[in-house]
Every structure is written in structure tokens, then in C-alpha cells.
Amino acid sequence: MKRIDVSEESYNQVTNVLATIAKPFHVRKGEYLQRAGVPATQVHWLASGVVRAGFFNREGIEITLRFYREGESATTLTDLINGETGQPAAEFLVAETPIHGFTLDWKAASELRAQNEVMQQYHLNIAMAGLQSLAQRAYTNGETSAHERLAAFREEYPGLEARISQRAIASYLGITPQYMSRLRREAEAATGVARPEQP
Template sequence: MENLNDLLQVDPSATSRQLPKGHILQHPGDVKARKFYVKKGLVRSYIIDSKGKEHIFMFAPEGWIIADIESLEYQKPSTLFIDCLEDSELIVFAKDILSQKNVSKEMVIRYTDRLYRRMGALQRRVLMMMSAPAIDRYNYFLETYPELPERIPQRMIATYLGITPQALSTLRTKMAQSKLS
């Protein structure tokens, strides 16, 4: 995000927080949802279904913003867990930044464009989860998060892809073998 200072001027209540790996920022049911800008570290959002199975919604490395958008937009209790996968430095925003009076038209346009790009990526991911083979989902993961395979456990990548860790291991082996051929 090229203009973090602009955002901090728009929301003077924003705070910087240093949080350890494993810290849970938000639980399902929380009623005061916030946005988190990842200045350093790695954060994820996920749910745990009624059978106790974890489903990762997204990862947020440096420069990304993560939030429970439905909770923020509709003032509903949150549905997502948000936690730190690494020691992280976050900027926490409590306000709807773009609705503030002192936001320039250019800033609204710039961040609306970013929002649409992220929504497009999310739409693509949902469609891929419904219909694409695991190899295509994995390639999309690598395209979206090129630095993450070295930073997170394989089981989390598998969870994000909707496959088992064993299936991911098999997929990675086949991909490595096809590159050698």
C-alpha cells in the first residue's frame, strides 16, 4: 500500500500493534470488527466448521489489509477468526476510512480500484474451488501468494486449497517431476 500515511491521517484513531505468532485478533461472534493492515508479518482469516475442520479464507502478508468484510459492512457479529501466523506489526483501523470527510476523490478512486481487484481475485478463487482441479487451484495460490510456500506449513496450504496435505504432497511431486521432464 503506497499511501499508508494518508490512511493514518484519515483515521487518527488507527493504532500500531506488535503481536506475537498465534495471537488471535478476532473470534467469531465479536461485534466490533476492525481492519488490519499488515505492516510486517503474516495474518490469516479462517472458519472452523461444525465438525471442527478448519477452512482458510485468506492469507494477508505484508502490504495487505484483512478484515471480516460482512461484519464491518453490516455491523453483524464476525464469522471469521483472524490470527497471526508470524510475529506481526499491524495497523488497526476502527473506522470506515473511505467514508471520512477528509478523504480525497483520488484516494477513493485508488482504493475502490484495489477493492475491485481483490473482489475479482476472490470471485476467481470461489469459481476455482467449485470447478477447477487441484493443480489449477495450487497454481493460482502460487500466483497470488508467491512468497508464502516457504512461510507456512503445507497443511495450511492444503486447507486453503480444499485438499488434504497428502494430496498436496502428491501434486507437488508430480509438478516437480513434470518440470524435470
Template sequence: MTLSEVDLYAYATAMCGVADLAEADLAAGVASVRIRLLAKGEFLLRAGDQAEQVAVVVQGLLREHFVLPDGTERTKAFVLEGQLSGSLADLLSSAPSRAYIVAEEPSRLLLMPFSAARQLAQERPAWRTLGARVTESLLRVKAEREYELLGLDAAGRYEAFRTRYPGLEARVSAKHVASYLGITPVHLSRLRRQRRAVGR
């Protein structure tokens, strides 16, 4: 499938939003990019599979999560249009993935093999900078998530979720929002009622 102008714009925006890539740097990366369409509920990655691709979400919504032995899901992150996905820890470890990545909406993705991104980083300083900045950004998000889970109560985590993902509640189930917050759907419903009661 050929990349459209929308795809190319999404690719350039996602990359240049992290680091300043010249036209030649962008062109070098495009050669390794392919399109993948996911139906709602279709997986980009399953636990046990090898993580090999970095994805840019052109359209749609992904959810990264873990599944406990009893089948309980714990949502790690939601990935919106223009953002990157791929489970960096699993990509770096080269071990079978521990995470699942699933489409919560019909999604159009741009995929680049992680091996190609690494090769570009070896050959091009701008791509090396891009890799470093993506890693820094993910570490910041990870630190913020740790603080939310360990330093905030459920109401505080809910407010942080609404700030990080404005408008997302209309796009995902309460069950997945609750699993992101580390609470039950019943508890989430209570938090929503309390919020409405104070006019928020």
C-alpha cells in the same frame, strides 16, 4: 506506541497503492492509526467477536479462515506484508464475525477503526475513492477464488496458489495450504511429488 518511519512508509505505501492520496489525506488518516503486535498464533479477530478494525500488515503474515462445527479449518486467504485485512464482509454487516484472523508469524500491524475510515470517506473524496477501489479489489479476488474452487481441479488450484503467493509455502504449514486449496494434506503431498517428478 509511536509510529516509526517504517510504519508510516507501510501505511502510505498500502494506501497509495490503491488510490492517489495527497499528503493531507494521508495525514488525516494517520491520526486514527495505532500499532498492534501479534505473537504467532495470536488472533486479530475471532468468530463471534465484532469486526471493527482494518489492518495493514507491516511485518509478518496473517491467515483468514473459517472453522466448521467439527473443528475443521477452511482457509480463506493469506495476508502478506503491505496488504489489508479485517474481514470486509463482517465489517460491513455489523454482525458478529464469522471469520477468524490469526497471525501465522510474529506480526506488526497498523490498525484503523472501520468507523474512522468511513468518516474519512464521507469527508474526503480521495478516501471515498480509496474505499471504492479496495472494495473492487476484494471483489476481484473473491471472483478469482470462486473460479479456482469451482472451475479448477486440485492441481490447477495449487498452481494458482503458487502464482498468487510466490514463496509462501516456506512460511506456512502444509495443513494450511491444503485447507486453502480445499484438499487434504495427503493430497497436497501427492501434488507436490507430481510437480517434482516433471521438474517443476
């Protein structure tokens, strides 16, 4: 609620409305919630676990855009909108840890939102928070060093480093896993505090 600036009353009202179309789901680590190249039709709300969102560039290299955690909807909005007309998703969503949560049919959720002003404002707040996050990430990637990007990752996703692979973090930072290892060693040497090992 704090992250997207909505009241507890609004949160509860939207949750109760969406509960009417929510279906529980579970996937194992490494399984896809959404595949690039396949039309996106589902929103995935996470009760537990971490999901990574990204795409493959023209050279076939995997680029990580962001991570979703408990209490968030693992959703690529543009892909959902394009999916309404059968266009394939550009991004993938993959489980970095085992996931428990609920899926919501995008079309059904959109119909409910059209009938509910509280839901409209709630989803507008989510969209604005997403735009702010994208803008900050664009700046971080374009104007900072790898050390600064790692520090920004740790600030944006506290505690996440210990839960996911070093490879996933390196992809997010735009560096190699080997360079990621070097950054961690340098940070540990500077602070004298070892980071927990990743799975």
C-alpha cells in the same frame, strides 16, 4: 498501488489521513487478530507478516479463504459492516507468522472516509480488487483440479509457500495435508526442483 490501481499521490494522501488514528500492534504466530463469533471493529494493516482469513463450516472444519501479506489490510469487510450493529463476525483472522502493523478503528476510519473524496475512491478500488479476487477464487475452486489450484495459489501468492504451514495451504486448496504432500512431491518430480521446506 499497482495492485489496486491508485496513484502514489492518492496512496500518500490516504496514508497520511489514516495515520492520525493508527495504533501500532504486534501478535505472535498463531494468535487471532479477529475471532469468529465476536463483533469486528478493527482494521489491521500489516507492516510485516502473513495473516490467514477463514471460517468454520457446519461440521466445524476450518476453511481458509485467503491470505494477507505486507502492505495489505487484513480485513473482512462484511464482518466490519455487521459489527457496526453488534453482529458477530463470521470469519477469523489468525497470524500465520509474527505480525507487526497498525490497527485502525473501523468507525473512525469510516468517518474520515465520508469527509474525503480521495479516500472514497481509494477504498472503492480496494473493494473492486477484493471482488475480482473472490470471483477468480470461486472459479478456481469450482472448475479446476487440485494441481491447478496449487498452481493458481503459487501464482497469486508468490513466495508464500515457504513462509506458511503446509496445513494452511491445504486448507486453502480444500484438500488434506497428506494430499498436499503428494501434490508437492509430484510437482518436484515433474520439475526436478524441490520446494523449500515450510515452517
